[in-house]
Amino acid sequence: MHEASIAHGIVETVLRNADLQKACRVESVELEVGELTFLNIEQVTFWIRNGFENTIAQNATLTVRSVPAKIQCRRCHFTGPVIMKDHAMVHYTIPVLTCSQCRDSHVDIVEGKDVVVKQIRIERQSQGEQKRC
Amino acid sequence: MKTVLPDDGEILDIELEESLLAKNRDLAVKNKALLDRHAVRAIDILGSIGSGKTTLIQQMVRLLSKDSRIAALAGDLTTTIDADRIREAGAEVVQINTGKECHLDGHLVSKALNELDLSGLDILFIENVGNLICPGEFPVGAHQRMVVVSVTEGPYMIVKHPYILAEASALAINKIDLAAAMEVDVKRLIQDAHTVRPGLPVVPINGRTGQGIPELAGILGLTNPA
Numbered sequence: 001m002h003e004a005s006i007a008h009g010i011v012e013t014v015l016r017n018a019d020l021q022k023a024c025r026v027e028s029v030e031l032e033v034g035e036l037t038f039l040n041i042e043q044v045t046f047w048i049r050n051g052f053e054n055t056i057a058q059n060a061t062l063t064v065r066s067v068p069a070k071i072q073c074r075r076c077h078f079t080g081p082v083i084m085k086d087h088a089m090v091h092y093t094i095p096v097l098t099c100s101q102c103r104d105s106h107v108d109i110v111e112g113k114d115v116v117v118k119q120i121r122i123e124r125q126s127q128g129e130q131k132r133c
Numbered sequence: 134m135k136t137v138l139p140d141d142g143e144i145l146d147i148e149l150e151e152s153l154l155a156k157n158r159d160l161a162v163k164n165k166a167l168l169d170r171h172a173v174r175a176i177d178i179l180g181s182i183g184s185g186k187t188t189l190i191q192q193m194v195r196l197l198s199k200d201s202r203i204a205a206l207a208g209d210l211t212t213t214i215d216a217d218r219i220r221e222a223g224a225e226v227v228q229i230n231t232g233k234e235c236h237l238d239g240h241l242v243s244k245a246l247n248e249l250d251l252s253g254l255d256i257l258f259i260e261n262v263g264n265l266i267c268p269g270e271f272p273v274g275a276h277q278r279m280v281v282v283s284v285t286e287g288p289y290m291i292v293k294h295p296y297i298l299a300e301a302s303a304l305a306i307n308k309i310d311l312a313a314a315m316e317v318d319v320k321r322l323i324q325d326a327h328t329v330r331p332g333l334p335v336v337p338i339n340g341r342t343g344q345g346i347p348e349l350a351g352i353l354g355l356t357n358p359a
Contacts, residue, residue: 002235002267009153017149027144036296037154038266085328094295098331105332109299115153124143 003039006115007047013117014057023122026057030119034112035069036082036095060120069112073099079110157271160239164246164274171251175259176353177273179297180281181290182263185307187215188340189281189349190258191222196346197355198223201255206245208237208262215260224258225249236267242274256355265294277302277353284308284317291325298329303352305345309337 010031018026029048033041041064052058069082078101084093098105168175180186187207194203204225207216216228227245229237242259249257259275261268265282280301282290285308291298298304304326312319323335334352338345350356 002270005234006153006270013149013151013153017147017151021145021147023145036299038269038296092292094292094329095299096331097299097329103331105330113154117149117151117153119146119148121144121146124145 003043004047006039007044007051010044010048010115010117011051011055011057014052014060014120015055017117017120018056018122021122022124023056024125025123026052026060027121027123028061028063029057029117029121031062031064032067032114032116032118033064034067034114036109036112037115039115041066065118067112067114069095070110071097071099071107072110073102073104074106074108075099075104076102078102082109082112154270157239160243161272161274164239164243165276167243167246168251168257168274168276171254173251173254173257174355175257175275175277176355177259177261177268177275177278178281179261179265179268179278179301180263180283181265181286184263184281184283184286185305185340186260186263186281187218189305189307189338189346190219190224190260192340192343192346193258193350193355194219194222194224196343196350197256201355202253203256203258204249204254205258205260206237206242207260208241210234210262219258219260231262235262235264236271237261237273238271239273265290265297269297269299272300279303279305279349279353281305281307282322284312284315284319284322287315288317288321291322291329295329298326298333301330301333303349304333304335305349306335306337307340309344310339310341 014029072079078099083096083100085096086093178186205219206227208229211230213228216226220226227248229241229245278301306322319337326335336345336349
């Protein structure tokens with residue numbers, strides 16, 4: 001259930017930054033979730049929506065982009081995507097963490113392991129202005 | 134933080150680029166630096182409930198405590214059952230009860246490290262909370278990560294959890310004495326692990342008898358294999 005704690009962190013990040021910018025409404029939130037994280041995007045989205053309830057982000061549009069995994073080979077320094085292999089017996093695709101150029105197995109994961117709040121779009125109340133939102 | 138202001142109106146795009154996992158990674162780096170300062174080698178042990186993590190640590194402590202000073206952090210939602218078992222084997226133990234959280238993280242491990250006299254230690258085993266999903270997300274500052282699966286969990290543990298092997302230094306396949314009864318092909322599990330991570334050291338073990346434990350300790354660099 002770490003989706004809930006990650007989602008809580010996302011909600012806190014969005015609302016803290018919206019507050020810093022004196023926002024009266026959060027219009028949209030853009031997230032990136034790495035392919036090699038252990039997160040289910042649908043579940044994370046559910047918990048974020050849950051956390052946004054009764055806040056200025058209640059009606060925010062939520063966009064989540066999945067970031068493909070990328071590895072770097074320690075031997076030949078090739079940087080590229082992780083090979084995905086179909087496992088016919090279980091109808092599932094499993095990652096093959098090896099260099100697709102020289103086949104060495106000493107590789108580092110350089111992308112696809114993070115969860116990032118990329119951008120938020122907010123509406124701000126101007127000083128002296130009548131309430132906008 | 135970059136702020137993009139529109140020409141008029143009051144809609145603003147705020148570029149945050151704020152990582153949710155960066156704070157944990159920073160704490161993990163600090164934990165590792167602290168362990169390095171005291172020349173303590175730390176192994177993060179991941180596996181499901183009942184896979185045999187505690188038994189494996191007990192056997193490691195029995196094997197290594199003659200030549201090394203060992204401590205363990207026992208992560209669990211609740212109870213001190215595992216901590217008591219490891220203490221009986223002869224290691225100093227700090228219990229970390231996460232309450233409801235499904236994994237250890239850099240913060241909890243950093244608090245637990247404060248409870249230990251690191252200057253008197255050589256090896257630290259960190260028994261993570263029992264599951265093969267959530268702990269994968271949160272490095273705690275260990276030098277190596279070992280994954281434990283047992284044949285009693287069925288024949289599909291690796292194909293169902295391939296990502297947990299991404300940053301593992303070794304895989305232990307436990308309870309191999311029960312493989313025939315469980316109708317699990319250990320060779321197939323090894324093959325699955327090598328599909329995900331070609332060359333990953335995989336050691337079939339029997340935690341009850343200690344079979345395979347010396348080989349595993351050697352692979353993790355905790356002994357000088359004869």
